Amino acid sequence: MCVLIDEIKTLIIETLNLEDVTVADIDSDAPLFADGLGLDSIDALELGVALHKRYGLTMSPDLDETRQHFASVRRVADYVAANRSC
Amino acid sequence: MVSLPGFSFRRWGAWSPAMFDAQGWQAWVREETSLNASEEMAPAKAIPPLLRRRASLPGRAALEVLSTPMLAYADQPIVFCSRHGEVGRSLAIQQALAEVGQVSPQEFSMSVHNATPGLFLIARQSRARVTAVASENRLALSGMFEALSWLADGAPSVILVFCDAPLPALFQPFTDNEPACFAFALEMMAGNDYRLVHGDPLPPGTQREKGTTSLSLLRFVLDETRNALSLTESADWQLQRLAPEADCA
Numbered sequence: 001m002c003v004l005i006d007e008i009k010t011l012i013i014e015t016l017n018l019e020d021v022t023v024a025d026i027d028s029d030a031p032l033f034a035d036g037l038g039l040d041s042i043d044a045l046e047l048g049v050a051l052h053k054r055y056g057l058t059m060s061p062d063l064d065e066t067r068q069h070f071a072s073v074r075r076v077a078d079y080v081a082a083n084r085s086c
Numbered sequence: 087m088v089s090l091p092g093f094s095f096r097r098w099g100a101w102s103p104a105m106f107d108a109q110g111w112q113a114w115v116r117e118e119t120s121l122n123a124s125e126e127m128a129p130a131k132a133i134p135p136l137l138r139r140r141a142s143l144p145g146r147a148a149l150e151v152l153s154t155p156m157l158a159y160a161d162q163p164i165v166f167c168s169r170h171g172e173v174g175r176s177l178a179i180q181q182a183l184a185e186v187g188q189v190s191p192q193e194f195s196m197s198v199h200n201a202t203p204g205l206f207l208i209a210r211q212s213r214a215r216v217t218a219v220a221s222e223n224r225l226a227l228s229g230m231f232e233a234l235s236w237l238a239d240g241a242p243s244v245i246l247v248f249c250d251a252p253l254p255a256l257f258q259p260f261t262d263n264e265p266a267c268f269a270f271a272l273e274m275m276a277g278n279d280y281r282l283v284h285g286d287p288l289p290p291g292t293q294r295e296k297g298t299t300s301l302s303l304l305r306f307v308l309d310e311t312r313n314a315l316s317l318t319e320s321a322d323w324q325l326q327r328l329a330p331e332a333d334c335a
Contacts (some may be wrong), residue, residue, distance in 0.1 A: 017139040018194070038136050045191035051299070 004077045012073070014044050015050040028059045036072070044070060051076070056085035088284035090234055092328065094277025095307055096243070099154035100270035101128050102152045106263040108156075119147045121266035123252060128269070140192065142172055145202040147269035148249035152206045157271050159245060161216040163236045167229035167300060170264070172196065177254050182210050195329040198326045202240055210263075211302070226303040227317040230282060232326070233274045243275040270304045284323050289314045292324075 009023040012032075016039065030036040033044065047070070051057045058082065059066050069079040100111050113119045121274055130138050148166070152159060179189045184298055195201070200218035207214055207329040217236075221228040222314035223277045226246070233244040249269035253261070292314045304326065306315040317323040 019135050019139055042192050043196050049188055049190060053186070 001077060003055060004081060005073055008073055008076050008080065010051055011054060012037075012047065015046055015055055022032065026073060028065075028077075029072050032076075035082055047076075051080065054086075055080050091107075091276060092278045092281045093230075093234065093237065093274055094279040095272045095274055096155050097273040098271060098307070099156040100304060101150040101154075102235070102266050102268040111308060112258075116304055121268060123266045129269075133206070137205050137209050137251045139198070140196050141202060141205055141224070142174060142196070142222040142251075143267050144168060144170075144249040144251040144269065145172070145196075147203045148247055148252075148271075149206055149216070150272040151208075151249075151269045152203075152245070152247060154271075157273065158243070161210075161212050161214045162243050162245050162273070163205050163217070163241050164206075164245045164247060165217050165219060165229050165232040165236070166200060167219045167221075167225050167246065168199065168202075168248050168335070169220065169222060169225050170253060171199045172201065172256050173257065174251070177256065185225075193279070201245070222228055223299060224318055224323075226299040226325075227282070227323050232273070234282070237274070237276055242271050245271055246274050247271040248303070250300065265301075266286075268301065270300075272304075272307065278328055279327050281328060282317075282323060283326050286324060286326075288316055288324060290323050292316060 005028050006023050009026045012026070013021055014021070026037065033039045037042065048059045052059075056066075060067075069075055093189050101177045103122040103124045105114065105121070108268050110119070114121065125143060127243055128144050128146040129152060130141065130149040132153035133149050138146070148168075151157065152164070162204065173195050179197060180275060199220055200216055200277075201306075203216045203218065207216070208282060212263055215236075217232045219225065219228050221234055229246050229248065232245045236244045247269065251267035252258075290313075302315060303325070306327075310327075313327045315325040317325055
């Protein structure tokens with residue numbers, strides 16, 4: 001799981017052009033949006049597209065469910081591990 | 087002959103790769119140096135990283151000049167002028183659509199012509215007004231028209247900002263290209279240093295400008311030895327530098 005967590009952190013940094021942020025800077029359990037890493041709704045969409053391309057994931061149209069999966073890097077990794085198709 | 091109200095330029099700022107200060111730009115005016123076509127990004131350190139990361143190559147250059155202390159931006163209306171704007175993003179979006187059928191939401195959100203001044207005003211938490219202008223080889227003229235409109239509307243001063251970058255290789259065979267990524271900003275206000283004139287014969291020795299005119303405008307403003315700049319290929323519009331009025335004895 002550690003490998004997957006670091007892989008997702010790298011994906012976030014590269015996809016969202018996070019200058020001067022390293023894998024070590026991202027807390028696996030901190031919120032990705034607003035108070036945590038400070039990402040916004042456009043980043044959420046961008047990340048959704050990136051996860052689809054990389055792991056073949058399709059996000060649920062249920063907003064509450066999607067919010068749960070995007071709460072932190074660890075939650076994203078759990079979701080990827082359980083649902084990836086590639 | 088049509089003559090519009092006179093105006094002045096007060097503060098200015100400019101950025102291009104390897105051009106670090108006003109002395110560098112003055113050397114460019116004297117043709118001792120030329121612009122560097124590298125893809126170096128402007129630092130734009132005054133813009134928070136989470137906003138700065140969204141800017142394109144020309145957008146970062148515009149953020150740099152808008153936020154330079156030399157300009158002392160104070161929430162004036164902004165006239166944002168770019169000939170090609172976010173064409174690099176638009177092309178990438180179309181290629182992604184053709185190849186994988188999915189586009190980047192971030193690229194799409196930043197592909198509109200007024201995205202860069204929007205980022206700048208979000209960073210400043212300002213509600214200043216923006217006009218975004220795109221025009222081929224009448225860009226300098228169109229931008230000054232817009233700025234004069236803001237002044238006529240009562241704005242004490244206006245920030246005129248120009249930015250562009252070399253075109254993606256796919257488009258280069260089809261039009262004149264920009265020599266390098268650049269941005270510059272001029273603070274414009276009512277005054278008696280310059281005026282736009284239509285239909286006047288060009289003063290002897292004035293060259294007719296071809297192609298893009300935004301860098302021609304910067305060169306003219308910084309070169310006080312010149313008194314007229316043709317703003318269109320037919321030279322029907324020109325920018326005249328007015329002689330200082332003699333002091334009354």
